[in-house]
Amino acid sequence: MRNFIFILLKEMRSYFYSPVAFVVITIFSVLTGYYFYNMFANFSTISFQAQTDPMIASQYGVLNVTEFVIRPFFGVLSVVMLIMLPMLTMRVFSEEKKTGTIELLLTYPVQDIEAVLGKFAGCMGIFTIMLLLSFPCMLLVAFFGDPEWGVIISGYVGLLLMGGAFIALGVFMSTLTENQIIAAVLSFASLLILYMVGATAAFVGEVMGRVLEYISILSHLDTFAKGVLDTSDVMYYLLFTIFFLFLSMRSLESKRWRA
């Protein structure tokens, strides 16, 4: 536990000592903020037109800020996460291997699980800061409109779980290579495939289609964005995270007997 805390603090600190944290957090905020502006501005234009023109109003049905701004916003956040989180996780083990500091880390009385969890939690810390910085957008919606807070909370829970899964996969990829770029490309590519695999579901028959649908990392976010906390979706992200953290541990462990 104690080692976990020290490694977590060290990881968080090194993100802020190097400009990585600032760059990733800033760009994440700029991108999500920009999309939010577009969606919110679009919504207010539509609402304005609907007020004056009943034709347009009937075209859109019920104009609901949760439906038109918040739910799509979570979708956008997930895409930006998909791009940014591999940049965050690529260094965790690769950098230590490249600079040789792993030699000291592995000869300290630290268990592999503590090292993996500490580094995972360090990334989660940075990611949580990123998510928190997108929260003012919700406050803005609440200031001008009347969003459903239940949806907002379940959406953020979903994003946090999804981010955990992304980070766990990234940490694992980082244990495989000492090259940070390879680690980033591997995590990005595998996340992208898991993200898009749902699209194939339509062509491959019913059973296979449902399997692919379930594997797809994106489809599980939908229920959260609708304000539903479904245990099967929560379990999907948790199991995904645990699975890749377990693989990371194994990969790290194998360095000891494979070397």
Added chain:
Amino acid sequence: MINVKDLTKTYDNNARGIREVSFNIEKGEIVGFLGPNGAGKTTTMRILTCFMPATSGSATIAGHDVFEESLKVRSKVGYLPETVPLYTDMQVPVYLTFVAGVKGVPWKKIKGAVGEVMEQVGLTHMAHKFIGELSKGYRQRVGLAQALINDPEVLILDEPTIGLDPQQILEIRSLIKGLAGTRTIILSSHILPEVSMVCNMVIIIDEGRIKAMDTPENLTAQLSKSNRVMARIAGQHGAILSELQKMHGVKRVDTLGIGSEGGTSKFSIEFEDASQFSHLVARLAGERKWDLYELTPMKMSLEEIFIRIVTEEEMKK
């Protein structure tokens, strides 16, 4: 304290590694690993510090097996790798606090331990600097500091003085000597005087095998059982040379210098066996009424012994 038995490590590419290395180190000893580059010093140290496993054989530190009870071993060992890998983006005290934390220094003592160890290695005035800004010598000190911070029973230092300037080398050496006593220290080096100065046991290792293991004094005495003597004699060079060559038990005589230092000549006289022989030269000089200015048994330096051990092996092949 450290028991190593038949330790063997082979790499996939068949290069380097070590073969059947065995030694015992008692508590409080300072042991020097000596060997050319690629001899297996670092491999041995990496196995002892649990960084990599051995292919076969066993090693225990303070009664704990390095493979089975790795965590216990790691908490007792302070390790300084050859390349001194440090987190360059951290400040010195922040880094040392992290190391103290993961090495199990009690929460309340961490701050004190960091201050103490920085004082000990002479880093106090570098407290505000990032490790990346430090010179090689200071990085080496940070490396030593992280090895020492939890006051480990065993210190394993891989080339602790490499890349330092002479002043720093002296400082680090005296620091290491000062650490001895209660601690057991293994250090590797290819600088021989360093090992003979600091260590009370030397292990010479080459091509993955132990070639010799003894105290520096014994090693010198045993291997340099010098059968050569240097004599400086005044007089006619040719006559003296032929007389010396005729002497009983002499294998060969070399001239080291003629007519230098006031008409004296220098000879190196090699005898067939290594028992007492200097007096024979003195006696001869007395009989012939030569003026004998100097008579010194020629000892081999550790360097020569080392080269001899290593090259003899090659010749046997």
